[in-house]
Amino acid sequence: MISLSSLLHRGRASAAALALLACAAAAQTPLPGRPITLVVPYPPGGSADILARMVGERLGHQLGQTVVVENKAGAGTAIGAKAVADAAPDGHTLLLGTVSSQAINPAMTKVGYDPLRNFATVSPLASIPFVLVANPAAPMRSVAEVIAQAKAMPGAVGYASAGPGTSNHLAGELLASAAGVKLLHVPYRGSAPALADVLAGHVPLMFDLQSTAVPNIRTGKLKAIAVTGTQRSALLPEVPTVGESGLPGYEVSAWFGIFAPAGLPAPVLDKLGAAFAAILRTPEMEKRLRDLGAEPDTRSREAFDSYVRSEVSRYAGVVRSAGLAP
Structure with a gap:
């Protein structure tokens, strides 16, 4: 005969097992069906805003979900970037980050977020x-x-x-x-x-x-x-790079990428990264980027993450040596 305490113990064990299964299923189900907000830390109309609307529209088609582009300008990109850093890491809030929001502004002033610890790198986009x-x-x-x-x-x-x-x-x-x-x-x-x-x-x-x-x-x-790029521009093939002109290793660009709050579950990160990679590989997107004067950035997420880290370090050094730190 099974005792009441044994039944209660089994019931609790079953409930715990079901809870674990539910958590696992939730972790493996990226992006429930509510809108994704893509935050642009600039006013409407600039390069970052145009790029966000281009990729946001295609991300919506790729995932079958609504993508809303939201401009949160101010404090040299800090307001929009901090809003994303403080958001829930569930894939529903993303940042169109730039060299300014992720490297230069944090080196120049107190922005309220750490560009490396508070973000997960999702995908590169382009550079100008x-x-x-x-x-x-x-x-x-x-x-x-x-x-x-x-x-x-x-x-x-x-x-x-x-x-x-x-x-x-x-x-x-x-x-x-x-x-x-x-x-x-x-x-x-x-x-x-x-x-x-x-x-x-x-x-x-x-x-x-x-x-x-x-x-x-x-x-x-x-x-x-x-x-200022590492290679000559397709739009100005006759113009040398700064590196070719006697300063090897010199490179500066306005780069753009997608970032999420730190702690984004790996399945969600992978799904979003794959969606952006597919968008960047389309001939239509490549043409539209080049028409904007931008170069598509098709390196891997890991390579882009490494590049962002090197840019954070590099600009921190430039700001210090130029005496620009607060």
Whole structure:
């Protein structure tokens, strides 16, 4: 005869087993059917926002779910990035992160999150190189001539940027450090006014995103000195890289990737990573990215994660050596 206590013990054991099975099933069922929010830490209309809407639409088709793009701008990308870092790690909140949100801004100021510990890397997306451009009247036509001018006139050769701590500001700091010269940083409130003053001849140089530089180069309003990627640009094949121009190893780009809150279960991470990889492999997406002046980033998630870690370390060093830390 089975005692009452034995039955109760068996009942508790069965309940515990069922609970474990339910937890395991939940862990193996990525992304229940509610909308995914893709947070963009910038205002609408910029490169990050356009990219988010392109991939968000295709992610929705890929997963059969609604993807909502939400702009959370402010504090130099910190507001949107922190909102994702603090979200539940269930795959329903993602960040379109950039070199600014994941590497530069955390090095420059207290952002309320750790770019490595508080995020899981989901997928690379794309990168846009910068072009070192000059006003046509400027005497410099090569990186060597920029360096020579800076050595002859320390701190007098100016370059415009979108503001302190922006990627085109730090592109100049990296070049100055690599060449052992001092350049004059001329910050503006955004890329548009900075570019306007270079076009007008008030500042001779600027590291401008390829996507906005190319039209002005083709019409002769600017002259291209060098591109900042590791390889020559398909849009400007005749323009050398900074690395080719006497500073080997120099590389700066505005890169974009997808990040999730740390602790995202492996099945969800794998499913999302595979979905983004499939999106980036389509000829249509490749064409649309290149039309934006961007290069598709098809490296593995692991390789991109390693690259992000190296960028966090590199920009922390640049900010320290340039005296830009708070």
